[in-house]
Structures are given as C-alpha cells and as structure tokens.
Amino acid sequence: xxxxxxxxxxxxxxxxxxxxxxxxxxxxxxxxxxxxxxxxxxxxxxxxxxxxxxxxxxxxxxxxxxxxxxxxxxxxxxxxxxxxxxxxxxxxxxxxxxxxxxxxxxxxxxxxxxxxxxxxxxxxxxxxxxxxxxxxxxxxxxxxxxxxxxxxxxxxxxxxxxxxxxxxxxxxxxxxxxxxxxxxxxxxxxxxxxxxxxxxxxxxxxxxxxxxxxxxxxxxxxxxxxxxxxxxxxxxxxxxxxxxxxxxxxxxxxxxxxxxxxxxxxxxxxxxxxxxxxxxxxxxxxxxxxxxxxxxxxxxxxxxxxxxxxxxxxxxxxxxxxxxxxxxxxxxxxxxxxxxxxxxxxxxxxxxxxxxxxxxxxxxxxxxx
Amino acid sequence: xxxxxxxxxxxxxxxxxxxxxxxxxxxxxxxxxxxxxxxxxxxxxxxxxxxxxxxxxxxxxxxxxxxxxxxxxxxxxxxxxxxxxxxxxxxxxxxxxxxxxxxxxxxxxxxxxxxxxxxxxxxxxxxxxxxxxxxxxxxxxxxxxxxxxxxxxxxxxxxxxxxxxxxxxxxxxxxxxxxxxxxxxxxxxxxxxxxxxxxxxxxxxxxxxxxxxxxxxxxxxxxxxxxxxxxxxxxxxxxxxxxxxxxxxxxxxxxxxxxxxxxxxxxxxxxxxxxxxxxxxxxxxxxxxxxxxxxxxxxxxxxxxxxxxxxxxxxxxxxxxxxxxxxxxxxxxxxxxxxxxxxxxxxxxxxxxxxxxxxxxxxxxxxxx
Numbered sequence: 001x002x003x004x005x006x007x008x009x010x011x012x013x014x015x016x017x018x019x020x021x022x023x024x025x026x027x028x029x030x031x032x033x034x035x036x037x038x039x040x041x042x043x044x045x046x047x048x049x050x051x052x053x054x055x056x057x058x059x060x061x062x063x064x065x066x067x068x069x070x071x072x073x074x075x076x077x078x079x080x081x082x083x084x085x086x087x088x089x090x091x092x093x094x095x096x097x098x099x100x101x102x103x104x105x106x107x108x109x110x111x112x113x114x115x116x117x118x119x120x121x122x123x124x125x126x127x128x129x130x131x132x133x134x135x136x137x138x139x140x141x142x143x144x145x146x147x148x149x150x151x152x153x154x155x156x157x158x159x160x161x162x163x164x165x166x167x168x169x170x171x172x173x174x175x176x177x178x179x180x181x182x183x184x185x186x187x188x189x190x191x192x193x194x195x196x197x198x199x200x201x202x203x204x205x206x207x208x209x210x211x212x213x214x215x216x217x218x219x220x221x222x223x224x225x226x227x228x229x230x231x232x233x234x235x236x237x238x239x240x241x242x243x244x245x246x247x248x249x250x251x252x253x254x255x256x257x258x259x260x261x262x263x264x265x266x267x268x269x270x271x272x273x274x275x276x277x278x279x280x281x282x283x284x285x286x287x288x289x290x291x292x293x294x295x296x297x298x299x300x301x302x303x304x305x306x307x308x309x310x311x312x313x314x315x316x317x318x319x320x321x322x323x324x325x326x327x328x329x330x331x332x333x334x335x336x337x338x339x340x341x342x343x344x345x346x347x348x349x350x351x352x353x354x355x356x357x358x359x360x361x362x363x364x365x366x367x368x369x
Numbered sequence: 370x371x372x373x374x375x376x377x378x379x380x381x382x383x384x385x386x387x388x389x390x391x392x393x394x395x396x397x398x399x400x401x402x403x404x405x406x407x408x409x410x411x412x413x414x415x416x417x418x419x420x421x422x423x424x425x426x427x428x429x430x431x432x433x434x435x436x437x438x439x440x441x442x443x444x445x446x447x448x449x450x451x452x453x454x455x456x457x458x459x460x461x462x463x464x465x466x467x468x469x470x471x472x473x474x475x476x477x478x479x480x481x482x483x484x485x486x487x488x489x490x491x492x493x494x495x496x497x498x499x500x501x502x503x504x505x506x507x508x509x510x511x512x513x514x515x516x517x518x519x520x521x522x523x524x525x526x527x528x529x530x531x532x533x534x535x536x537x538x539x540x541x542x543x544x545x546x547x548x549x550x551x552x553x554x555x556x557x558x559x560x561x562x563x564x565x566x567x568x569x570x571x572x573x574x575x576x577x578x579x580x581x582x583x584x585x586x587x588x589x590x591x592x593x594x595x596x597x598x599x600x601x602x603x604x605x606x607x608x609x610x611x612x613x614x615x616x617x618x619x620x621x622x623x624x625x626x627x628x629x630x631x632x633x634x635x636x637x638x639x640x641x642x643x644x645x646x647x648x649x650x651x652x653x654x655x656x657x658x659x660x661x662x663x664x665x666x667x668x669x670x671x672x673x674x675x676x677x678x679x680x681x682x683x684x685x686x687x688x689x690x691x692x693x694x695x696x697x698x699x700x701x702x703x704x705x706x707x708x709x710x711x712x713x714x715x716x717x718x719x720x721x722x723x724x725x726x727x728x729x730x731x732x733x734x735x736x737x738x
Contacts, residue, residue, distance in 0.1 A: 004389065004400060005388070005389030006389075006400075007385070007415040007416065008417070009550075010376075012427070013431075018374045019374070020374030029373055031375075038546050039548075040493050040495035040543050043546045044414070045379075045545075046376040046547075047546070047547065052373060058381070061380075061382055062382075085628070085629065087630045087632075087673045088408065088632070173408070174408035174409050177407050177412045178383065178406075178416065179380060179408075181377050181379060182377075186380045186382075259454070263456075292457060293459045302459055
C-alpha cells in the first residue's frame, strides 16, 4: 500500500518535469514549469520554476542566520528559530522571472508554453513580514534602500526600495504548507510580491539598510532593459499584466473540429487581474473569458473560454487587464516603445500577447501574429 | 546540483511524516497530517491525511471511466480525457474526517495535535462541477439523491443529496496544481465542500441518480452518531466550526517565560471563519485572535495571538465562530447534547474546544479543562 503514511509522492502515471534549458551549466541554469500540464492556479512545489546563478546550496537550518544591519539602531543576527517565533503571514503570489520569454522578441523560437512562459509559478508563501523585523532593529531616518544577499555561490545581491520592503516583503520559510523547497531558497527566501523573480533573493542571509541603491552587478550589467536609443531602463521592478493560453498551446494537436474549452493563466504584479479577453482570429475580435476562481492580489488566475472550432486555421490569443486599468500590449506595441535590442531583443520584461496558430489539421504552433 | 530541473523534493533536513495510526491494517488505516510542523493554510500534498477502508488502488488514468446513470436521460461513461475537456473550477477547501479526534470524547488519549486533529488537510482542488455533467446527461424530475462509488477494494459508497451535488460538488482531477495524489483518489475524486471526509469518494468510478438515499453500510452501521438515548443521528454531513492551537501543542516544551506567538487553524464546513478567540486561562477570559490571511469559504485559516507567558501554569484554548454565527462548543456543551456513547464516546463529529495545558516547566500536554 504505497503512500499510506510517511511522505507521499505522485502517481506512477504522472511524468511531467521541469525542462532544463539546454545552455544550463553550474554557473547559470533555468528550468521551466510545464504550464501545459498543470491545472488550477497553484504550481506543484516539485514543478516550481528554477533560475540559478550559482547552483543550489545545501543549508542546515539549525545554523542558518539572517544578519540585519546598516542604517539600523540595533544590528542583529536572527536564527530560523528566532524568525519563527514572530507572528507569520501567509500570501499566495506568483513569481515570474523577468527573463521569461527572453528569446521571443524578434521571432518565435520556443515550441511549447513551457518554453515561452514556464519561468512563472505560484505558491502559498508563509513567513515574517520585513516590517516586523524592521521594528525589532529600528530603522534610521535616512534609510531608503535595502540590500538583500543570498548564500549561493553567486552571492546574489539586489537593492530594494525600503518603502517596498515595509509594504509587503515577507521573509518566507514556508511554501505550500511545508518548509520552502531547496531550489526555492531553503530555509529562507525574500518574497517581494509582484517584483521580478531575481529580486526574491533565495537562501537569504543578509539585509543591509542604506540610503541609496547598492548598484550590484544584477541591477547594472544585468536585469536592465536596453532601449532602441541605446539607453537602458534600470530598476524595472514590477512585472506588468500578462496572460497566456495553456490549452491549446504549442506542440499540441486538436483531434478535430468541435467544442474546446480554451484555458490559460493571467497575472499582474500590480494587483488583481480584472478581466481576460480571448480572441480566436488573431486579435481582430475579442470576447470576455470566464475567470475560474476569485481574483487574488498579485496571483495567477485561471481563465477559460468556450470555443466551437470549425476546423479552419485560427490564431488564439489572450489579453489581460489588471485592476489599475493596464491592458496587456501586443508585441508590436511593446517593440514600438522598448525596441528589440540585445542578443535576443530587449530581453527582460516581455509581457506581450502570445499567439498560438491552429492549422487545419489541428496542429498548434508558436507564431507571431 | 540536486533539484535543478526534473521533479523536486523537500530538503534533507525536513523529516515530517504522516503518522499511521497503530491499528492500521490492509482493511482499515488512517495516517495523520503533522499539523504541529506545518505553516500557512495549505497542506503539503505529501502530508495530506489519509483514511483508507481497503487500501490504495493503482489506476491507469487512460482506462479509468466514470459511469453516470440512474434517473438520467442519457446514461454515459466519461473518460478522464472527456472530463478534462469541460471547463474546470478551482477551489481551496479543507477536508476533515468526521472521525477526527474520535478517541477524545471521555478523556485525553492522544499526546500531540497530529493525533487529536491530524485528520484535517487543505488543498486547492481543480475539476469539473457536477452541475456541468448533470446538464450533459439530463436529470429526471424525481432525482433527489446521488450514489457515489469508489474503485477501492472497499467499494466505498455514500448517498449525497442531489441539491448539494448541483450546488458545489466537483469531480476533481487536480490537487495543488498537479494531478490528484494516489492516496487522495487518483485520478478522480468527488469533492463535497464542507461535508465529512468519508463522502469525498476517492477513485470515483460511478454516480447513480436516485429518488432516495441508498442506505449503504457507511451511512447506516458506520458514520452515524449514537446519542445518549440510544437513537442515532444519520446523514450528519456538514462539518461544524472548529479550531485548534498548533503552537504550543502537546509534547512541545516552551524554553521559558517570555513572548510567544500562539498559532493555530480554524475552519467551518458552513462557510467562512468569521473570528477566532483565544484563552490562556481555560476559557475564563477570551481575546480576539489575528487572522493571518483573508477568510475563504470552507477553508482553513491560520490565526495567531501574542502571548507574554509569565511562567505559571496555563491552559490554552481557541474558539471559532463562523459566518453563520455558530460558535464552537466546549466539550461539556457538546456531550450535553450528543452524549458520549460508543466505544470511544459518540465517535464522529467531535468539534469541541481543545485544551493544551502548559506546566511551570513549559511542558505542554493534552488536557480536558
């Protein structure tokens, strides 16, 4: 009687895995969530996307410490036991790597939605609000930015506005009801709701309060957006509204004309998803999709749309509007503002409408339309 | 670089398991969620409680069928592919076995909260509303009850009011974003929000619409509540409001006087949790606890309460009020109405206030107070 007691595992008939991008090595790797195989809003913990800049450290939680210092009254080291004695908060949020879709600016390159959008996952996170820790250490009046540092071989560091840290940052030790997974930062990860994934520092060991940004590698030579005029956008933290159809999607094959329930995910780093529209004619006409649960702030939501396919070629698109009124742009609209510089275009923060072409045989492919 | 790509697992430093009750055999077993080790609202899929009446069948989803028949216009078998072509819904709900705490009516018997309350877990469930399938097959006017049947060796069967099935029953194939786990009914489980766990039929293979309850073994000789006068309550479906403190809880030891964040879970089968009160003096005085997220219907919610322990003996209690105004009773109030018959008392539906005694040394024990 496998699975009776102990710690359970999935069925022998389920085989989805995260797809490790072929360029991966020990210095840089990413592995993508199989969005085409997933249901609901959450991501199974074992399939949460990964982006590593220096592998996954093995950390004994009984010796791990978080050092909070800089412009504070009482610098202090917190053990995991210390942190768990504070009241916790629990919030369901997506994390999206700002490099999600980075090869897709100029032409379709990846075949499946796991490739084009799989650096996106959603979990229930539990931990201590940074605001609680800030009260413990006492902030100086001139504090304005916080450096967060990870324990990985890359010593990942990013600067975060203090205002954001105090608003909703969580020092998270829990993911989906249990300890955070090793590849997600065990035993402690910074959760910055709605900000680009890179800033959610994993294996968090240090927070330094300063009066200006620290200008680390990952916010100067990396994670900036090179515009058409040669200047770069910097500190582009928030992930803007985005959506994608996960069924049908690239490499699938529809068995024939008839009824299909189109489904996908929508999300926004600025708040709740307000509505999602679906088009089956490459954006000429749009219809409102059905949201399959109640929108939560800075969280993916599944939508669906009933489609009677007549067997002729079609182009499927979805478009997200968030509660700020922001409407997900077309790729052409995005390129008009952002250009398409860099080795793969402007690389980060591609939130354009995704198109899936359906041919007369039912084959589905990644297209620009 | 373990965990980079593929399907992830938890840290080598995390060892919580479901506790298999010592009487378990191949005909009857239960394994309890370690509530004392969990954080947030969700239960990690690998730690969701189990209650089996005939083990866990291994089912190939490519051949599994759901037969819907009885008082319907067009009886039909649905494959898993068929079911997944319908629009889905996603809802976060707890499931609680109505036998949770069954040995606790007359005296404290189990030492930890895993023992006393561990037949409770929460997941995000995804599937097809029964109402959608009902429209497909067409219901007869005189349909009033539905028999649900599982594929396990026990051929678990229960009768469910058709009204409940049409209101919010889900034929679920998804749990926490992936396929439902084997021990939770892979590939298909009936989810009946707020009803006793036994009725959420696992490995679902048959739904028969009838005009009266089917009077199966599990709703006549079992899963009824023997009252003091010798009569039994039958069809006691809804799980009433309940709560429990998970920290501090039985077998823990507080290191000394000082500040502690008391925390626990509250839930109701009738809707949202409205409020939770905490007492540190065995119910003489009550204070409102803080809810750590936004209450969702028929879902656990984590609460917390700041406690400055002075080092003298204390009795900790929590009390849930749900949105219907129902207040979780004391054990004495419950026994006054329900009696304490049967081998362990009246067995099912024990939702009384739980007491944890804290002695001067900081030791925490299960007490009746």
